[in-house]
């Protein structure tokens with residue numbers, strides 16, 4: 001399978017590649033084949049190859065919202081391409097990017113050209129594709145806010161461009177998650193602004209985030225979704241879970257809705273700790289927390 005795949009694309013194919021280096025939790029067993037496509041055309045060829053051969057395909061962006069299983073992942077894991085394309089923003093603020101572009105690069109690139117609109121996402125360490133899947137954002141705004149369209153390979157295996165108004169986006173959820181589509185790229189229409197003011201706003205948001213979230217230890221952001229009318233972090237703290245540990249996984253001292261890898265955590269440690277926290281919060285506060293992070297499917301034994 002690997003030889004045929006290698007000749008079908010121009011990107012890199014790495015057999016039995018550990019996913020630790022591809023997830024921000026720094027956990028995960030090997031992918032049978034990890035593919036780093038050169039660009040979105042290459043990613044499209046990977047999709048066609050996997051569909052044609054009946055091989056399971058998992059797409060990763062920056063791996064900043066996933067828990068990769070210790071047992072590894074069956075089939076191909078393709079990392080969304082981050083080709084160094086010059087960011088082209090037209091006079092009207094229309095910008096088209098590949099799915100692997102990091103959010104901070106998009107925000108800064110647009111700001112340099114005098115366009116804003118996405119500053120609320122500053123400091124979120126994900127790609128455009130990963131952000132669209134779960135409508136990443138903050139209380140101040142979401143990735144879908146200035147979205148015009150998304151280009152995907154759908155289940156049919158065809159490339160299609162879907163206008164944003166045909167997609168539903170909600171709190172950390174989007175139709176794209178359920179469609180099983182591979183996102184190749186996206187187009188936005190960004191509002192104009194003053195470059196220096198946009199950059200100042202970004203710096204201010206980054207400073208504020210650095211003081212609230214643990215950045216020195218590996219994590220994957222908020223573990224649980226915000227429950228109706230409350231905050232997961234507050235409930236976890238009030239349930240006495242701050243600092244709770246399983247193996248190398250720990251409920252962060254700095255923000256209770258973060259689990260951090262304090263050195264040698266496995267994904268099993270993280271999953272077990274999630275279970276314990278959920279149980280404590282249910283027992284003490286009567287609320288069942290819902291997972292925000294994505295558990296990637298493990299390789300069958």
Ligand SMILES: Cc1cc2nc3c(=O)[nH]c(=O)nc-3n(C[C@H](O)[C@H](O)[C@H](O)COP(=O)(O)OP(=O)(O)OC[C@H]3O[C@@H](n4cnc5c(N)ncnc54)[C@H](O)[C@@H]3O)c2cc1C
Nearest residue numbers: 061062063064065126127129130131133136137183220221
């Ligand atoms: C320190 C820290 C702070 C964070 N703060 C926030 C925050 O404030 N707000 C917030 O919303 N999130 C936050 N996150 C979570 C995370 O960064 C975001 O959810 C981000 O958008 C995920 O993007 P990603 O590229 O890393 O996606 P990944 O984690 O790689 O993937 C997430 C999901 O999307 C799928 N996917 C990824 N790319 C594609 C593609 N091209 N096509 C199809 N499917 C794809 C994956 O299969 C997976 O199911 C934080 C994470 C960390 C580590």
